[in-house]
Amino acid sequence: MEIWFQKLIDVTAVARTREMFNGALTELARELGFEYYAYLNLQPVGTFAVSNYSPEWQDRYFSKSFSEIDPVVLIAKSTMRAFTWSSENTRKVKSRRVRQFYLDAAGFGIRSGITIPVATAFRRIAMLTIASHKPCLSLNLDLDPVAAATAVAQLHVRIEQAQIEPTAKPSIRMTAKQALMLKWSSEGKSMSDIATIENMTYANVNFHMNNARRKLGASTQAQATALATKLRLI
Numbered sequence: 001m002e003i004w005f006q007k008l009i010d011v012t013a014v015a016r017t018r019e020m021f022n023g024a025l026t027e028l029a030r031e032l033g034f035e036y037y038a039y040l041n042l043q044p045v046g047t048f049a050v051s052n053y054s055p056e057w058q059d060r061y062f063s064k065s066f067s068e069i070d071p072v073v074l075i076a077k078s079t080m081r082a083f084t085w086s087s088e089n090t091r092k093v094k095s096r097r098v099r100q101f102y103l104d105a106a107g108f109g110i111r112s113g114i115t116i117p118v119a120t121a122f123r124r125i126a127m128l129t130i131a132s133h134k135p136c137l138s139l140n141l142d143l144d145p146v147a148a149a150t151a152v153a154q155l156h157v158r159i160e161q162a163q164i165e166p167t168a169k170p171s172i173r174m175t176a177k178q179a180l181m182l183k184w185s186s187e188g189k190s191m192s193d194i195a196t197i198e199n200m201t202y203a204n205v206n207f208h209m210n211n212a213r214r215k216l217g218a219s220t221q222a223q224a225t226a227l228a229t230k231l232r233l234i
Helices: 002-014 018-031 055-063 071-079 087-092 096-107 145-161 176-186 191-197 202-216 221-230
Strands: 036-042 048-051 083-086 112-120 124-132
Touching: 002 018, 002 145, 018 036, 018 048, 018 124, 036 071, 036 145, 048 055, 055 096, 071 083, 071 096, 071 112, 071 124, 087 096, 112 145, 124 145, 176 191, 176 202, 176 221, 191 202, 202 221
Parallel strands: none
Antiparallel strands: 036 048, 036 124, 083 112, 112 124
């Protein structure tokens, strides 16, 4: 596995586009007998993935907010170290929703894998998973936690620096008025300024701004504006 992690570092250093990352990570996964890979960047708002999973599965994962119940994500958050997992654990799960999640994933050929989480800036988490259609892992893999974390941390940094377009992310739908309020806010305008510019009442501006803030899960107007800018909603 140490050689594999070094290969991951090497291809990460030269990849520039999503297509390059996809080709390199797919090939690396296959070297270990896995069909799939998934890089997941967990954010309070704006969690996104770069993966070769089925587009239908990726859309379902985000539309149904599966990251909130995904046992792999929960284990990654609690352990913060490389681990293996398998759908064989379904029998031990009490939650009907989680059992259904396992069944849905298996339907798309995702039954076992290796996941490597890393801590990122501002107490957030990113993780790389390589997955297989096999119900359990048959490889005797020696996972060096330091080598694993080092390689995935470099992958995370390169994806951030190259601003790789996600293959899947949550759909946050703003109305035209909400986007307009946030755009003016990003230009440094106060709500009183916006009311004057748009010939609206202060209460109306506040109404649209509060709705936009709630959609983004932001506690302040400034945070909502920053998130909307980062997510390219304005």
